Amino acid sequence: MSWLIGAALVMSALSGWLVVISRDPKRQVFALCANSLVLALLFFILQAPDVAFSEIAVDTVVVPLLFLIALAAIAINEGRR
């Protein structure tokens, strides 16, 4: 199964790089989502399902949502001014 671990590591490096190179904050949030999903997969392959659960729930749902809400609040306030 070591090729699976290697593939997951390469994918996590690639998706992390995507987060860094995306300059639009909204795209960056979704890149972060993808990165966290890949990380969760990596944790699962490394036989840590507990960590994978928290990674999926916290980093692909709650944290990006908070970022999106913050961006929306900024956009609404700018429109009002």
Added chain:
Amino acid sequence: MTTRWRLIVLVPVLLVLGTAATEIILTLPSFGHPLTRYGMTVNTLAPALRNVSNAVTSVMYDFRGIDTLGEESMLICAVTAAVMLLRGRRGEDGNEQAGRVSGRAWAERSDAMVLMCRLFATMLFLFGVYVVLHGTVTPGGGFQGGVIAASSFTLLYLGGGYMVWRRMLHSPVLVALEGVGGLAYVLCAAVPLAFGYSALQNVLPLGNWKDLYSGGLMVIINIAVGIAVIGSFAALLLEFMEETRVPKGPVAEEDT
């Protein structure tokens, strides 16, 4: 700082950190070699002493339960601080309506989408409860299950929109859940103390290995943590979502 200077600084840093990193990497156990001494000890002790099949839960809520109590209070303090900060300017007034970015198109949600979101929100919530209850048997536990259950509320928002979300989630209820969960954990630590045992000592009957009830006090702590995490994460989401709202009044009417 120019690029050249950065590169010049990079060389000594790489020399120091690189040699240190190679030194550490060479002494690591070989890859795919999972049996560290602590891991092996826990793997033998958790089923033998506590009748628990999920060793991670036995470490978190029993062998090192006091540490988790500290983390739990940190979570509650952080959420309380965030809620206080966000409410400070806005107040607890519920007289608000959904804010909109001016100039963005808005489409009515279809019935199919509302239905799907409600179905999946229910299933996700039940799955979270399942993960909490089976914390001592299968991977998962109070924190993981609580976050999964709390994230089901975001589907309610997606399906129903702001008004439905506001009607279904009440901030006092969520904050009360958070407090009750935290208090239950503290009681789990304090009640054995009152009867002359050490804090968090597993005084309840342990149950059977691989059973839904296995691990004694761990089951109760699991549920307490689950309740606290559902409450705190949902309260956090609700308070953040309120930041995008505009008060009903002349300001909002100019927008739309």
